[in-house]
Amino acid sequence: MIWVALWCSALAATAAAETPAQTHSCVACHGNAGVSDNPEWPSLAGQNAAYLEQQITAFRDGERENPPMKPFVENLSDAEIAELAxxxxxxxxxxxxxxxxxxxxTGRQLAGYCSACHGYAGRxxxxxxxVLAGQHAAYLELQLLSFKRGERIQPLMQAAVGKLSAKEFAALAAYYSQLQP
Structure with missing residues (x-):
């Protein structure tokens, strides 16, 4: 019994040591271990590291604007961003x-617009x-609208969402939110 307690304690200490210090400022919005409780904020858990690194860097460098994010990322080094990602x-x-x-x-039927880049299973x-699979529907809707309005710029996304409506965005978001990541 004692060895089990020691093993669990060592495992917890190892996990804490492997958690980057910068995550402490991420938890309030993106949740413990990157699973957000707020449907308008993305869950980061299981997201592609290269994508996360690209986006955090864009927030830090002002290429992607999000005033609430700025104070948390503005002083991160490239190495710290890579570690977080x-x-x-x-x-x-x-x-x-x-x-x-x-x-x-309806979202499943519309997903053909997305599948060439995001895969049929949202990967x-x-x-x-x-990764779109399992992401919050409200967050996905907001991002699709941001691309359509030109608030987020990515030419492939602008082309893909240009003719879709807000109702179609809601359907796509509902579909992707229920897929297993």
Whole structure:
């Protein structure tokens, strides 16, 4: 019995030692181990490390604007960003399944617009693109709208979402939120 307690204690200490110090400022919004409780904020757990690194760097350098993020990332070094990205990529992702269930079938039909880049199961062809499977529906909707409005710039995304409506964004978000990451 004592050896089990010692083993658990050593395991917890090892896990704490492997958690980057910078995660302490991420937890409030992105949740413990990167699983966000707020549907308008992304879960980072299981996301592609290259994508996370690219996005955190874009926030830090002002290429992607998000005033609430700026104070948390503005002083991170490239090495710290890479460490955070790897940490969150290694965490277990969970499906939020928080989109409107009545829209899932429509979203599945529309997912052909997304599948060339993000895969049929919401896992992209390259790790420089985001995993959509299991992400919060509200967050996905907001990002699609941001691309359509030109608030986020990525030419492939602008082309893909240009003719889609807000209702179609909601359907896509509902579909991807229920997929297992």
């Amino acid at each position: 790897e940490y969150y990529a290694d965490q277990e992702a969970v499906a939020t399944a928080n989109g409107d269930p009545a829209l899932v079938d 992209p062809a390259t790790d420089e693109w985001p």
